[in-house]
Amino acid sequence: MSYFIDRRANAKHKSAVNRQRFLDRYRTHIKRSVEEAVNRRSITDMERGEKVSIPSRDISEPVFQHGPGGKRSIVSPGNKEFVEGDRLRRPGGGGGGGGAGEGGASNQGEGMDEFAFSLTREEFLDFVFDGLELPHLERKQLVDLEEVRPVRAGISKDGVPARINIVRSMREAQARRIAMRAPLRRALREALEALEAEERKDPVLRNPSRIEALKEEIERLERRLEAVPFIDTYDLRYNHLINQPQPSNKAVMFCVMDVSGSMTQAHKDIAKRFFLLLYLFLERNYEKVELVFVRHHTAAKEVDEEEFFYSRETGGTIVSSALTLVDEIITKRYSPAQWNLYVAQASDGDNWDDDSVTCRELMMKKLMPRLQYFTYVEITPHAHQALWEEYERVAAEFSERFAMRQIVEAGDIYPVFRELFRRRAEA
């Protein structure tokens, strides 16, 4: 006897728990691999999983086994030219002779292999952002929120047909039917009993008019019972929805980059990686993340991603132009009441001499009060200039929401990123 069962619709990922246990157990190993991968990867390429290797020695499950040495005979297939009594050199460079002696010095290569496996994109990013958090991630105050979301709020008597709650309506209907029929049923039962009693009497003693009256009464009661409606508009119940103010779950990230002549493609690549990390990180914390690219030399311009990273410009640098533009865009399109605002700025530190002071004022007065967080990375091996110094004053003022770091080469990006977003100890 045999039967077939189609299990394809059943849950897959039965091993998910075991897989997670494995990843947890070897967290430190995997993290090391992931960190290497982040630094090695090409810029556009954070969106996939990662192959990770762990020395199999570290994850082996030991059992009692025979070691090398002693005497054993091995049967193998495929003999070609051997005859009995042939003597052969040991394969693999020999060494069997002393291998088994004291000290357990084994010449076996086992255990050196790597255990390789793939992380999914999600797992990979989990490891990338492990232990990081968005600073200052307070939900926007409810009062100045315009975002609302309908939520269920019990049952009401009025509503649109689409929201009828069938179970509750039927329950109401049944309750009403019971309530309305009960007195009728009682009267009917009494009438029936009376009729029966009357009919049980000796025919001589019967009162025909009473029987007639009782029969009419019964008929009337039955009609009334039948007339009790199965369901009535009075019974209908509706799911009630109310609009609840909603903490904003949207973020916008401004990427601000200097594209003046002094920024080389290498600088831009570094900046791009940094932006990308930040973007992925925001994406994990918010339902929706919008990107705004602002590039500037002496004048700022909002551009698309392609142009942002790959077109070249020459000329001097006026950083305040970009900050002003960001400020305008915020005012025009991204009300701080609805959006969590993040700005990431990358530059090589050059700025027009007098402009840095303007920048600071812009930051202090206009931008910082509205922003969730501002990160500034300076990509330069050289000494800092006026902009850095002015920004340091901003940092002193808004230490909670303003962070700046210097990046010299691509390898610094991830460490710097981690440092910027390290989970703060509970204050």
Add this chain to the structure above:
Amino acid sequence: MTRRKPIATGSDWTFETLETFEAEIARLADEYRLDTYPNQIEIITTEQMMDAYASVGMPVGYHHWSFGKQFLAVEQAYRRGQMGLAYELVINSDPCIAYLMEENTLMMQVLVMAHACYGHNSFFKGNYLFRTWTDASSIIDYLVFARKYVAECEERYGVTAVEQLLDACHALQNYGVDRYKRPSPLSAEEEAHRQAEREAYLQAQVNTLWRTIPRPADGEPLAEPHDDEEDPLGLHGGGRYPPEPQENLLYFIEKNAPLLAPWQREIVRIVRKLAQYFYPQRQTQVMNEGWATFWHYTLMNRLFDEGLVDEGLILEFLQSHTAVVNQPPFDSPYYSGINPYALGFAMFTDIKRICEAPTAEDREWFPDMAGSDWLETLHFAMRNFKDESFIQQFLSPRVIRDLKLFTVVDDDQEEMLEVAAIHDERGYQRIREALSVQYALSVREPNIQVYSADIRGDRSLTLRHVQDRRRPLAKTVYPVIRHLHQLWGFPVKLESMEEKEVVRRYQWPLPEGAEGGG
């Protein structure tokens, strides 16, 4: 024979065609007296197949990181295309669960049904090892019980505590079988029913063993006169415990480890019971695969003879079958040991040939078998042997010649390896011996037994490893005795014996000042 119309052509399958094929295979299998459990054939996706593979064929398993590791390895291999997942997965249970992957072609589905649902299934039901050691009707229930129990323990005592315990048990699971005693049947209902009772009882038993100040048993003369300065009163006399060496390490731990809590004993028991369930499979690889392969080959050919499958399908089948029974020679880059499918298939096929068309050589080697009823002989072989004895009994000179088997002796005291036997008149018997030994579990795995537990002294546990032809233990011995130490709770010693002499000692914790044990 009247040829019928093919049931289906092409490579797409439907449930109807599978059912029709299954019925036809069942009819043919019945002709060959293949006695099987009912089949429960499950169609699953690739993902689910990987899940199934990762849990070493247990349809329900408790959670452990090592299964996650297994899953990742399977997934990686599958992605790289190294592994055809497609072949088969069948579970020794009643009903016998076999998995078909939805991606498989029609041919593959039919092949897997013949192979797993009739080949393996009849082997599970017929072979004496499976009959003795496993109870197909209760395994699924027991797995469910085990999973639930482990999960409850995780909840109560923490995932880490359970995980470490399981790690330790897994390290010893190959030593969790009484090889010479028939195990008590394992049934989940009963298990759950008796488990609480057992917890209390076990604990009491252990306590008795450790509670009292040991003294010589009644009637036993006080230790013979002796003049041991260390122990003038003879308190440490009174015999060794256990009196006989114990080969079932996990059982010994479960019953005797002084410090384990009842739930920990129960988990040791679960691992032990599951090891017991897999014990026959480890000893019948060649036979089991050979038997299944022989029958899928026979049944597929019968289907073709009757016209139920067309040429296209049978050619696709032959290609697949040839790949399965391919045995690369030892010097090939694809060589990874003897292919159990190839060896088993060759042997069963040859048994049939010897019965039907014996040569003079066969009559000399197999006087009883030559010319007998082949089906009867095949069933007899399947029922009553394991790999070791099967090879010992049935490996014919013809198979040795076909596979060109040869024996090399590797002696670490010699400079060179020596070819001890090849496929010639002088070599057949020796190759047979050597190959049989190669499949003997007792030789494949080091022979390690509990020698004594010092219940009157420092409570240390001593194991003895009887070396087989001077073969030492691999370095994994240290992590394993460390695990054993976790279970036992007191020092663990291991002595390697050669000719009744201790040639090497291992212990955990490492003695002060010892060089790190590798």
